[in-house]
Amino acid sequence: MKTTNFLTTVMIASTLFFVGCGPKDAAIQSAIQAKEAADVTVAVAKGDVTLTGEVADDAAKAKAEEIAKAEKGVKAVMNNLTVKPMMPVVIAGDADLMKNVADATKDFPSVKADVKDGVVTLTGELNKASLITLMQHLSALKPKKIENKLTIK
Amino acid sequence: MALQEKYKALTDAATSAGISDLAVREQDGILYVDGTAADGATKDNLWDIYNQIDPNFASGDLVLNVNVAVDVAVTHAKVITQSSNLNIRKGPGTDQPIVGKAAHGEIITLVNRSNDLWWLVRTTDGEEGYCYAQYLEAQA
Structure with a gap:
């Protein structure tokens, strides 16, 4: 009986936890995504933001991180953006x-x-x-x- | 980095004009700007900005290679020489014999654009040969 009660409590607690967390993450995600460039993908889990995608240069990468950090409710930003390799200069023979x-x-x-x-x-x-x-x-x-x-x- | 600063107005304009595949690199004291413009007016505007920053292109520190995008579906082109007729040649090169002429402003048929510099064309008279692509403007 005690175990059942405990499990029930855990279930209720975790449901409340996820319900409390889910919509907030979704709101943060959409708020950041709206401000980022089209090639940046934003994921949010428990206030931790992960940025993925390919951007043109280092400045764009830093800017994307700044935008994410500035959003209210963000705990940490993992910047996994990659910088598009520059086309080498081709010189004709x-x-x-x-x-x-x-x-x-x-x-x-x-x-x-x-x-x-x-x-x-x-x-x-x-x-x-x-x-x-x-x-x-x-x-x-x-x-x-x-x-x-x-x-x- | 100093060169990127010197030509910032140009690269900013290229970015805001939506030049595709824009690449800006500095190598051995020369800035190379490559990309594809949606139309001729966009390209000419970038050249005007270049001319303002470096009057008469005298510094030799920039190679601006912006081409105009041509839709694969395009089948006709207009002759945009200054005023003269455009030579149609047997092969791609000015060392090739002239096989015909297209008048300034004439619309001719594009047969093949596999060579960037010389396009294979056909006139309304049925003359077929190569024209210098810089004197042809693709018709939408």
């Missing part, structure tokens, strides 16, 4: 670059372009309006650098 630079500069007869070790060096002259077009064309060719020594008219 000189052979490809030379051919593509020749194609890109064909319509700019007053411009001379030299390619060495990925660096495109521009000499000659060009009017201001055409400069953006030329730079746009050259930047798409994955050069290491564009050294613009053009005289702009």
Whole structure:
């Protein structure tokens, strides 16, 4: 009898505990989730917040943690966010670059372009309006650098 | 880090314009900004900001490679040369023989865009060959 009473008490107590805790966690979860960026997933258990997902950089990771910590009722924040690895810089080889630079500069007869070790060096002259077009064309060719020594008219 | 600071207005604009796959890296004193813009106007706006920060692109410390997204379903493109006709060539390169011309402003059919720089096209006269992609604007 005593054991039954004890079990009943435990059951009632734990039910009360979970009832008391569940909705609060859910409220905290939705409040934080609403403030976080779309790629951050928020989980809350007994006031402990866990952040998962992939973000663009360290600043975004720190910001997400700050947002979670600022929420009322949060005991601790486990920041399990990962930072998206940066795409490495791709530089075209000189052979490809030379051919593509020749194609890109064909319509700019007053411009001379030299390619060495990925660096495109521009000499000659060009009017201001055409400069953006030329730079746009050259930047798409994955050069290491564009050294613009053009005289702009 | 100093370069990221110098071009902050540009990268902020790229972020707020929703440039996809935006990547900003600094390497050997040069900042590389890559990404894909939804349309040509967004790309041109970034170039205007670049030109304001670094007049006439004289510093050589940024490579801005933002392409314009082209929907796979797109089948036509407009010739956007300054005023002249656009050469259509037998193969992808200016060393290739010219097999036809497309007029400035003409809408031509896109056959294949597997080469980023040279698109395979067909004119209304049925001439088929490669055009320099920078002079073509995909038609939605």
